[in-house]
Amino acid sequence: MEKILITASKTYEVLTGEGLLPRAGRLIRPVLSEKAQKLCIVTDDTVDRLYSGVLSDSLTDAGYETVKFVFPPGEASKSLDTLSELLEFLADHQLTRSDALIALGGGIVGDLTGFAAASYLRGIDFVQVPTTLLAAVDSSVGGKTGINLKAGKNLAGAFWQPSLVLFDIDTMKTLSYDLLLDGAAEAIKAGAIADRELFSYIDRVDRLDAPETIRYLSSRAIEIKRQVVEADERDTGVRQLLNFGHTVGHAIEKCSDFSISHGHAVAMGMVICARAALALGWSQEDCLSPLLASLEKFSFPLACPYSAEELCNAALKDKKRMGDTITLVIPAALGDCRLKKIPISQLNEFIKAGLS
Incomplete structure (x- = not known):
């Protein structure tokens, strides 16, 4: 234990x-x-x-x-x-x-x-x-x-x-494989914000449903969350990094009337954010390719069925909005995400760049 x-x-x-x-x-x-x-x-x-x-x-x-x-x-x-x-x-x-x-x-x-x-x-x-x-x-x-x-x-x-x-x-x-995928998405998110070695591990594993894979992914994700929660329990600073993929992911959930589950929506949201950050020059390295490789290794469905306008309208009701700004989590490098506050007027453009 x-x-x-x-x-x-x-x-x-x-x-x-x-x-x-x-x-x-x-x-x-x-x-x-x-x-x-x-x-x-x-x-x-x-x-x-x-x-x-x-x-x-x-x-x-x-x-x-x-x-x-x-x-x-x-x-x-x-x-x-x-x-x-x-x-x-x-x-x-x-x-x-x-x-x-x-x-x-x-x-x-x-x-x-x-x-x-x-x-x-x-x-x-x-x-x-x-x-x-x-x-x-x-x-x-x-x-x-x-x-x-x-x-x-x-x-x-x-x-x-x-x-x-x-x-x-x-x-x-x-659990069904789809439900395991929901958890794997959050573990991959944890790696994206604080542990690039997790992506090397995924590259080496054969099965998501193997107990040793579940044990490793859960242990790393919980340890990363421990560090973040202990540094910022009330979600006013560094804990917001745990929202990587979530602003767009929650919008996807809402647009689908929750027929797209949380983990699947977060996986789509991470890809959209990583692609947009790369296209807009906000990333220091290509984080999209290793993220896609890990998600595709586990056969995530990643095609988002909604437009930037639909996602933007849903995202503007997200609790992470503060007045006329919203805070995005941007992958600067693999295992190193940063918080970036943008005007809500730029959110549609950001999502469009991520869907391209």
Whole structure:
């Protein structure tokens, strides 16, 4: 079992390894209040059928009473309505300030659960148990929680760090290849901003779904995110580098009504940003070629079906906009991204250069 220590407003560990879910109760108990008696498992219908039983049995064996809140999978559930239902559920089941929530699932489950934990009784503990590679390498670490509004993605939320992240690699066995790709995109993003060696590693691997590949990619991505979060927990400076590909990626998601998943949209967004930066002379070296090689190695679909105008209109509703400017993440060199603030009037031109 690998341990990565995150030191932020709350210090906690990310535990990665096989066979962790059946041991969850024993691993969780030391990080929660001694007074904790009741734990609420929050999950979606798909993950519920796969893993809720194992987790619930483990928590019961560790002496906890458990309740379970289950909602339909998909971005439509990452909403004020679902958050309200969850908060009412917690109140109806009389969870107290010493109790905790367990987020069992992907990024939607983790973001929603974390926001509920930050809000309920003005803040209670929660544990992240990611069951997708995307959640393991990205959303489960760092304390960003939130929900979508009609105007855009993640427009309401809070910074609320978990008490523990428990990543059981065995849960990757039930993922489709497309879902593995979502996580791989975020790992490649981490390499693009801070670790050019990751691209050499990808060039040498044969299979994305091999446990050793998943272990390596997740470990490197989590370590990079640790460094960034510890330097800038509240996302006012260097942490914004983690948004490489995301401004355009979120726009692609929104234009597709979320039929294009987050990781696939981010992969397209990284390519568009790298191509635009190269064309506009903002990069010191060609970052597009190695990025394309890594994404194509794993057979990412990279053709963006939307125009610059469509993407620009969606991106201008992104939370990274500040007044009449928006901050882009630009690859200066492979493994070295920089923040560049531009007027919103130039965004359409930038995206056009990336689509050329």
